[in-house]
Amino acid sequence: MSELKLMKGNEALAEAAIRVGADAYFGYPITPQSEVLEYLSREAHARTGMVVLQAESEVASINMVYGAAGTGKKVFTSSSSPGMSLMQEGISYIACAELPCLLVNVNRGGPGLGTIQPGQGDYFQSVKGGGHGDYKMIVLAPSTVQEMADFVKLGFELAYKYRNPILILTDGALGQMMEKVELFSQQDRTFEDLGWNIIGRSNGRDSNVITSLHLKADKMEEINIRLQKKYNEMRKNEVRYETVNCDDADYIIVAYGLVARICQKSAQLARDKGLKVGVIRPITLFPYPEEVINNYADKVKGMFVVEMNAGQMLEDVKLSVNGKVPVEFHGRMGGVVPQPEEILEKLEEKLLGGSK
Amino acid sequence: MNEKRMLDDQHFEQMIEEESICTTDNKVYEAPLDALYDTAMHYCPGCGHGVVHRILAEVIEEMGIIKDIIGVAPVGCSVLAYNYLNIDMSEAAHGRASAAATGIKRVLPEKYVFSYQGDGDLAAIGTGETIHTCNRGENILILFINNGIYGMTGGQMAPTTLPGMKSTTSPFGRDVETMGAPLKITDLVAQLPGTAYVTRQSVHKPGNVRKTKKAIQKALEYQKNGDGGTCFVEVVSNCPSNWKMTPVQSNKWMEENMLPFYPLGDLKKPNGKEK
Amino acid sequence: MAKVKGDIIIDIEKCKGCELCIEACSQKSLETSRQVNQKGYLYIVKIEDNCTGCTNCALVCPEGAITVYRKTDKSKKQVAKITNITKDTTVTVNE
Structure with a gap:
């Protein structure tokens, strides 16, 4: 039975994790995602018995996730940009050891300690x-509080489908803002012998080992080939995107997350002026909706990429368009959120070469 | 004597056949066959890791907990411990074994969980994880092998390298003025309320091997009872290759130099009783 | 006095010739052979027939390469059986 609530993005995400029957969360406070840890500390254990542990650092939390994910339990962590940087080594281990888990990055403005306002500067990292x-x-990449909750469920499903870490890349604004959210009903926590997980060596089999170490080069290459094959499966099956008014568009704005919502307003303003603008919102940033962008490149006069960074997804749009039409960019950095009018103005200036 | 030295395999086998007492009935000691794979280990000749692996496997078999124990291997010489111990294991990032063990124990509290770490892993890069795991009193066993050097990378200075001791990165001997003094992390964790049992042992002599085995067994029993906190067993060990000694010399050197600095014995017993 | 009779079998392919067992053997029964195993190590052999089966060599062996045997002395005879609340204790003496 679903339930309608008004919630912060971070809280909706935490609530969804409880409802999906997650077994453990290991985290460390960092603005603007601390509500996840706070909400879980308050709610989770009493309701489902979920383990919630505040680690001594992001390095420890990602390695706790690594350990716990090896048992096949449903585990996740969340952080924000500087904390995610600390987790990268652990994520690489998790990916190579092929462990299912969910990671959340509530992106803030960087580089360095940066700001606590929203940013999209972690696109490349992600x-x-x-x-x-x-x-x-x-x-x-969610763009609403609703998706913050829904993607937790989807994320865990994909994590187990591919035995791979799944990242929700959101931002400080989506984490902090309140919207109505329809919550799915509580699911049971389940646990099974998956064959590969470390739960104690049961009778009749040799030990299970979780490792990312293969000293022989040919063995390591073999692992890499298997991983790449899996990533290609993801490319084939898991591309997700949303298109808004693209079919008759002369120009298309490509943006993800929070910025995609702002760009929809810009597109509306453009249409009010008689300019046919559509929006493509990649929902999966990997695998990237290359094909759909490439196809639209045959129909439009130009693409406009808007991001809260110096132009990171821009590179993927350019690769997808492959030179068919001009691709221009507008970005704000350091935690500044672009405005709808500003985006339209820049689009006209850069793609139409006028209206200065 | 010389004649006896000339004894060849054939002669030896003949001797066994003649009046062999080597029967199953008479067997009094054999390496564990279930918890330990029947395979040659990659460790250098005389390395203490092999002994610790073996007695750990013995304890696991004797306690009958093969299906209930999960280990975490470190980065260091014992990174491949899971190739020798036939129990479910996870290989952790450098220094993070106790964090990974925490994750495992927290989601599977009914299982026995241990981490197996060297001095570089546990007392340098993983100091934070070690201290906080012990401070939270995670109900796990941390098995700490201290040989005062980075073995796997080729003999660099470790946090536990003795003052004046030579390594490839302290070629003129460890100068405590510029490189700091050796870190007695076992003494440090013994101070934390989260630890239940903290002991320092060695495996260089038969008697010490017996004591270390007993210590590991006690630690796992405390874990089962769950009434104490983290159990921390340090094993002062050798590194013949990087100390540039024969195994026999290295054990002698260890006894004369390491043990005065890292004295053997219990530092803390359950229920907060300090020695 | 009856002598304890022991013996050992060394898995020479596991042995790395570290000689820690030689050091641990109070009977001085062990010696390094002049032959190498497949890995090229001069392995250890038992050269004396005075092994007591004390297991010291096996305990310090890093390779777990030594199996120890000890023959129960048949010349011992039972002289008494003491029963207490925890277990039976059998007392034997040498003939």
Whole structure:
């Protein structure tokens, strides 16, 4: 039975994790995502018996996730940009050891200690492999509080489907703002012998080992080939995106997360002026909706990428468009959120070459 | 004597056949066959890791907990411990074994969980995790092998390297003025209310091997009872290769130099009783 | 006095010739052989027939390569059986 509530994005995410029957959360406070840890500390254990542990650092929390995910239990963590940077080594291990788990990055403005306002500067870190080695995670980018909750459920499903870490890449604004959210009903916590998980060596089998170490180069290459094959499966099956008024559009704005919502307003303002603008919102940043963008590139006069960074997803849009039409960019950085009018003005200036 | 030295395999086998007492009935000691794989280990000749692996496997078999125990291997020489111990194991990032063990124990509290870590892993890069795991009193066993050097990377200075001791990164001996004094992390964690049982042992002599085995067994029994907190067993060990000694020399050197600095014995017993 | 009779079997392919068992053997029964195993180590062999089966060599062996045997002395005879609340204790003496 679903339930309608008014909640902060961070709280909706935490509530969804309780309802999906997550077994453990290991986290560390950092603005603007501390509500996740706070909400879980308050609610989770009493309701479902979920383990909630405040670790001594993000390094410890990601390694607790690594340990616990090896048992096959449903575990997750959340952090914000600087904390995510600390977790990258652990994420690389988790990806190589092929452990299912959910990670959440409530992106804030960077680099360095940066700001506590929203940002999208962690796009490269998230989709291009922030840690060492060739690995990928499915990256889900919510743009509403509703999606903050829904993607927790989807994230865990994908994590177990592929035995891979899944990242929800959101931002400080979505984490903090309140919206109505329809919550799915409480699911039971379940646990099973998955065959590979470390739950104690049961009779009749040799030990299960969780590791990312393979000293022989040919063995390590074999692992890499298997991983790449899995990532290709993700590319084939898991691309998610939303298109708004793209079919008759002359120009398309490509934006994700919070910015995509703002760009919808910009597109509306453009249509009011007689300019046919549509919006493509990639929901999965990996795998990236290359094909849909490439197809639209045949129909439009230009693409406009808007991000809260210096132009990171821009590179993927350019690769997808592959030179068919001009691709222009507008970005704000350091925690500044672009305004709808500002975006339209920049679009006209850069793509239409006028209206200065 | 010389004649006896000339004894060849054939002669030896003949001797066994003649009046062998080597029968199952008479067997009084055998390496564990279930919790330990029947395979050669990669450790250098004389390395203490092999002994600790073996007695750990013995304790696991004797307690009958193969299906109930989960281990965490470190980064260091014992990174491949899971190739020798036939129990479910996870290999953790450098220094993070106790955090990974925490994660496992928290979601599977009914299982026995231990981490197996060297001095670089536990007392340098993983100091934070070690201290906080012990401070939270995680109900796990931390098995700490201290040989005062980074073995796997080729003999660099460790946090536990003795003053004046030479390594590839303290080629003129550890100068405590510039490099700091050796970290007695076992003494440190004994101070924390979260630890239940803290002991320092060695495996260089038969008697010490027996004591270390007993210590591991006690630690796992305390974990089962769950009434104390973290159990921390340090094993002062050797590194013949990087100390550039024969195994026999290295054990002698250890006894003469390491043990005065890292004295053996219990530092803390359950229920907060300090020695 | 009846002598305890022991013996050992060394898995020479596991042995790395570290000689810690030689050091641990109070009977001086062990010696390094002049032959190498497949890995190229000069392995350890038992050269004296005076082993007591004390297990010291096996305890310090890092490779778990030594199995120890000890023959129960048949010349012992039972002289008394003491029963208390925890367990039966059998007392034997040498003939």
